[in-house]
Amino acid sequence: MENILFNxxxxxxxxxxxxxxxxxxxxxxxxxxYENVPFYRKKMDALGVKPEDIKTAxxxxxxxxxxxxxxxxxxxxxxFAVPRSEIVRVHASSGTTGKPTVxxxxxxxxxxxxxxxxxxxxxxxxxxxxxxxIAYGYGLFTGGLGAHYGAEKIGATVIPVSxxxxxxxxxxxxxxxxTALACTxxxxxxxxxxxxxxxxxxxxxxxxxxxxxxxxxSEHMRxxxxxxxxIKAFDVYGLxxxxxxxxxxxxxxxxGLHVWEDHFLPEIIDEDLHKLPCGTEGELVITTxxxxxxxxxxxxxxxxSCLDDKPCACGRTHIRMRRVKARTDDMLIIRGVNxxxxxxxxxxxxxxxxxxQYQIVVDRKGSLDTVEVQVELERTLIGDxxxxxxxxxxxxxxxxxxxxxxSCKVKLCQPGSLPRSEGKAKRVIDNRK
Ligand code: DLL
Numbered sequence: 001m002e003n004i005l006f007n008x009x010x011x012x013x014x015x016x017x018x019x020x021x022x023x024x025x026x027x028x029x030x031x032x033x034y035e036n037v038p039f040y041r042k043k044m045d046a047l048g049v050k051p052e053d054i055k056t057a058x059x060x061x062x063x064x065x066x067x068x069x070x071x072x073x074x075x076x077x078x079x080f081a082v083p084r085s086e087i088v089r090v091h092a093s094s095g096t097t098g099k100p101t102v103x104x105x106x107x108x109x110x111x112x113x114x115x116x117x118x119x120x121x122x123x124x125x126x127x128x129x130x131x132x133x134i135a136y137g138y139g140l141f142t143g144g145l146g147a148h149y150g151a152e153k154i155g156a157t158v159i160p161v162s163x164x165x166x167x168x169x170x171x172x173x174x175x176x177x178x179t180a181l182a183c184t185x186x187x188x189x190x191x192x193x194x195x196x197x198x199x200x201x202x203x204x205x206x207x208x209x210x211x212x213x214x215x216x217x218s219e220h221m222r223x224x225x226x227x228x229x230x231i232k233a234f235d236v237y238g239l240x241x242x243x244x245x246x247x248x249x250x251x252x253x254x255x256g257l258h259v260w261e262d263h264f265l266p267e268i269i270d271e272d273l274h275k276l277p278c279g280t281e282g283e284l285v286i287t288t289x290x291x292x293x294x295x296x297x298x299x300x301x302x303x304x305s306c307l308d309d310k311p312c313a314c315g316r317t318h319i320r321m322r323r324v325k326a327r328t329d330d331m332l333i334i335r336g337v338n339x340x341x342x343x344x345x346x347x348x349x350x351x352x353x354x355x356x357q358y359q360i361v362v363d364r365k366g367s368l369d370t371v372e373v374q375v376e377l378e379r380t381l382i383g384d385x386x387x388x389x390x391x392x393x394x395x396x397x398x399x400x401x402x403x404x405x406x407s408c409k410v411k412l413c414q415p416g417s418l419p420r421s422e423g424k425a426k427r428v429i430d431n432r433k
Contacts, residue, residue: 001209001232003252003314006122006154007115010262011316015309018317021262022057025289030054030063033295036081039074040064040297060265060287061275065298068101071241076102079294087293092140093240100140103240104293110149112290113243116260117150120249123258123314124209124234126180128155131206133178135169135187136214137423138162142244143214147182150246156180163187163422166194173205180209185217185225185233186425189356192228193416196379207231213238213245215424216325216342220349221356235323241299242286248321253313256320263290266321267298268307281306283328284321302328332362332428334369334406341427344373347403351396353381357418362430369432371408373400379415 005011013021031051033040043064044050053062070079076099077084088107092100105113126132132151136143144162151158159176161169163183169191173181181188188210195202207229213236225233237257238247247264248257259266267275268282276282284305288295303324312320326340333339341360348354357376362369375396381389389412396410419426 001125001252002127004122004125004127005315006119011119011258011318013262013317015317018261019057022265022289023055025262026057026060026265026287027051027054029287029289029291029295030297032081032292033297037079037295039070039079057265060267060298063287063297065273065285065300066296067300068241068302071101072099075099077104079296080104081295082106082292090140091142091145091240091244093142094140101240103142103243105243106292109243109291109293112263113146113246114149114153116243116263117146117246118153119260120236120246121147121150121154121156121180121182121211123249123251124180124211124232125252126151126154126156126209126211130154130156130179130209131159131177132156132180132182133159133161133169133173133176135161135163135181135183135191136245141423142238142240143182143184143423146238146244146246147211151182166190167198170194170198170200173207174200177206179206180211181207181229181231182211182236184214184421184423184425185212185221186215186420187422188212188225188229188233189221190420190422192225193355195228197416202228202230205230209234211236216323216327216330218325218342218345218349220346224349224356237321237324239301239303241294241296241301242288243291247286250323251312251314251316255312256308256322258312258316258318259286259307259321261318263288265289266307266319268305269300276306278307278309278319281322284324304328330428332360332430334362334371337404337406339404339406343404344400345427347399348373348375348396350403351392351399353378353392354396355415357420358427359418360428362428362432364432371406372411373408374411374413374418376413376415376418382415 087104138144210233234250238245248259265287325342355376
């Protein structure tokens, strides 16, 4: 696959130049929020920090963190740094509790977003000759429109399908000759399942690349998607609070996602909010450097990652973040053991015959937590004898006990029987709550 840089000058800045840009933009954004957002003025006053104290990117350590609850407390528009009339679009992400998280964009924010998404899609080899089928949801969710404007900026042919109606998606993928597919990895897997069911030959499609994100997925899932859809699969990361998709993106080297550092300043912190060095895993914290509508200082993403500042063979100089395997708040505590759903996925996918479709059901019987892992069988196993399936069940139980250190019940399910989602997959049902 060709290594295409959408904006070579910006993507290959020297580390010194990036530091200079980050220092300048951090000074600007600090002043912007101090003067325009009462929430930040109050927070900075309480810490005794004034905008003039911020001189270089390192001074970020003096600035306050922002939490999702701060957005909720200032719902809907309380963190906007410009008059409402300057806001040209609003997006929101549905949280698990109550009100959505809202983001407001000025025209310059939308222009920057399109540029960063164009850079990101180019990392996946997308250019003006590509046909990009966008099956991320359009609407308040940032996936659809985010990918849309990035692909248009490149000059590719955009097919704005949005989510849902899988059969129709297959028809359009084939008839319009899409070369790239943008959707959640779980939905891409659904499309692959549906193709198999419908007997559609992959050779009838022209796909070469997939741009998948919005939820955690694993290297195993990448291998499966690449094999089943005959594509190269790329990971795109982002969140509504920062802008949407395109905060960071895999490149052809696929050894971490480049964070567009001329617009975002990433940090990794531990549980005590201390900054961690490159290479150490912790919570990703991001500051928006150029946003006008709703700039955020040191936003705690609750996504677990680590940073890598070693040069990348693709030529881009922007720091890389390791793919996000889990969120700090995804962690389940089962009989005192910390378990991430991604660990269970990793363990399951080591076993041949298991499809990457699973659900984890947690319950409490008396004072004991119980876990049932429901996994779908691959179609090839349908004809297996009861004894074969029992052995497979035992094998999964043993694998989980050794990898994740908990004993689970395992339920083998028919292919296609677990609920499918058009957007982000729901992997955990915690009935204890
Ligand atoms: O999911 C934006 C997006 C759309 C990203 C399309 C990529 C593609 P939210 O709905 O606000 O925004 O959810 C953000 O999703 O904090 C992560 O926990 C998770 N997430 C997003 N991308 C990835 C990824 C969009 N590539 C939250 N890998 C984030 C793992 C991801 N998790």
